[in-house]
Amino acid sequence: MTLIAIEEHWFTPELTAALEGRDESLAFNDRDGNQERLQDLGTGRIAMLDAQGIDVSVVALAPPGTQPLPAGDALRLSRAANDVAAAAVEAHPTRLRALSTLPLSSPPDVAAELERAAGLGHVGTMVYGRSGDVFLDDPAYDGFFAAAARLGQPVFIHPQLPSAAVRDASYRGFDPATELALATYGWGWHLDTATAALRLILRGTFDRHPELQVVLGHWGEMLLFWLDRAESAGRAAGLPRPIADYLRSNFHITCSGMFNPALLRHALSVVPVDRLLFSTDYPYLRPGREEIGTFLGHFESDVDRRKFASGNAERLFGLSAR
Numbered sequence: 001m002t003l004i005a006i007e008e009h010w011f012t013p014e015l016t017a018a019l020e021g022r023d024e025s026l027a028f029n030d031r032d033g034n035q036e037r038l039q040d041l042g043t044g045r046i047a048m049l050d051a052q053g054i055d056v057s058v059v060a061l062a063p064p065g066t067q068p069l070p071a072g073d074a075l076r077l078s079r080a081a082n083d084v085a086a087a088a089v090e091a092h093p094t095r096l097r098a099l100s101t102l103p104l105s106s107p108p109d110v111a112a113e114l115e116r117a118a119g120l121g122h123v124g125t126m127v128y129g130r131s132g133d134v135f136l137d138d139p140a141y142d143g144f145f146a147a148a149a150r151l152g153q154p155v156f157i158h159p160q161l162p163s164a165a166v167r168d169a170s171y172r173g174f175d176p177a178t179e180l181a182l183a184t185y186g187w188g189w190h191l192d193t194a195t196a197a198l199r200l201i202l203r204g205t206f207d208r209h210p211e212l213q214v215v216l217g218h219w220g221e222m223l224l225f226w227l228d229r230a231e232s233a234g235r236a237a238g239l240p241r242p243i244a245d246y247l248r249s250n251f252h253i254t255c256s257g258m259f260n261p262a263l264l265r266h267a268l269s270v271v272p273v274d275r276l277l278f279s280t281d282y283p284y285l286r287p288g289r290e291e292i293g294t295f296l297g298h299f300e301s302d303v304d305r306r307k308f309a310s311g312n313a314e315r316l317f318g319l320s321a322r
Contacts, residue, residue: 002310003054003292004319007156007217007254007279009062010045011038012084015077022068025161025184028284029062037283038062041088046095052280053289055310058317059085060099060126064160067131071106078103078113086120097319099124099156104131107140111147123317124153124215128160129196136196137203149209154252154316156215157196159189166192193221197251198230202237206250213316217256217279219263224253224270244270252277252316257285259295273304277313 011029019026029035037044041059049057061081066074078101085098100117102110102125114125125148129136136157148155162171162183171183182188197216206212216223223230227244234243253267254277267276280287299305313319 001296001306002056003278004056004058004310004313005049005054005279005282006058006215006277006313006317007158007256008057008059008282009038009284010041010059010085011035011062012077012081013039015061015066015081018069018073018077019064023064023161024180025063027180028184034283041085041096042091046092048282048286049095051289052287052292054280054292056095056097056319057282058097058099058123058313059088060156060158061101063158064128065101065126065158067104067128067160069103069105071103071109074103074105075109075113079116082113082117082120082122086117086122089121097121097123097317099126100153101125102127102144104128104134104136104141107134107138107144110141110144114144114147114153115151118151118153122153123319124156126156126158128158129193129199130160130163133163135199137199137205142205142208145205145209145212149212152211152318154213154215156217157193157221158217159184159193159221162188162192190218190221193217194223194226197221197223198233198243201243201246202233202239204239206246207240210250212250213252214250215252215254215277215316217254217281219255219258219267220247220251220253220270223247224267227270247271248275251275252312254279257281257287259287259291261295261298264295264298273299273307274312276308277316278309 066078082100089096089098100122167183231243248271252275257280
């Protein structure tokens with residue numbers, strides 16, 4: 001059975017230097033040898049795929065990408081990263097694909113870089129819910145979403161560090177390590193991303209661009225689990241459809257290495273199996289072949305297992321042998 005992982009991260013030393021002092025979550029890249037793993041798009045990464053039993057890895061820059069940077073730097077480093085990723089895919093055409101990174105701090109350049117990256121072979125893009133104080137649903141990005149829908153480029157919305165104002169209001173009052181954990185992987189990342197996705201729905205993004213496809217990690221970043229309450233916001237906004245309909249037609253959900261069968265069961269109670277995708281969130285999580293195999297055993301049929309393992313990703317990202 002083919003296995004495709006669609007949320008696997010990498011990074012560059014140049015971007016690390018440019019982001020110094022701009023995002024505390026970069027500290028996670030220095031833990032447990034992650035920096036070396038993030039920079040390796042070659043033999044070490046391929047060896048890890050072999051060890052895990054993963055056939056194809058869809059790589060994307062680790063957070064926060066280039067979004068915290070000034071417009072000129074964001075454009076330059078986005079283009080450079082997209083070129084590096086394309087070269088890695090060219091060097092390992094049967095094992096790697098890539099999601100582009102985009103200069104969202106320069107809205108006029110976003111759609112053009114998406115199109116350029118698609119021309120290089122990138123199969124989608126990874127963005128974050130906010131660039132500075134500008135939310136992803138801001139009208140400045142509507143041209144980007146139009147281009148993504150037209151080009152068939154799925155948009156993965158990944159967690160990022162909440163804004164300073166939100167951190168001050170909700171995540172302070174502890175020691176620095178606890179504050180950072182609470183604002184990121186312990187809570188804030190996921191609430192922030194769910195809010196970004198919900199804002200896109202409420203803004204009518206998918207009514208204007210019905211072909212647009214969005215991916216959420218971590219089993220839907222809380223949104224699937226609080227859908228009953230979120231529906232009330234959709235009614236207040238006068239949406240033409242329930243929010244659940246948008247989730248089932250415009251969203252795909254990946255597990256991000258969270259191999260909890262209870263989360264799988266709940267996701268399947270909200271969206272069909274055709275909307276679920278496999279990922280490990282490498283290198284922050286590095287599950288072994290046995291752990292992956294055990295989780296895949298929780299699907300009720302071989303058909304559903306194959307959809308989750310590779311079929312849905314092949315369809316969504318247009319993957320094929322090269």
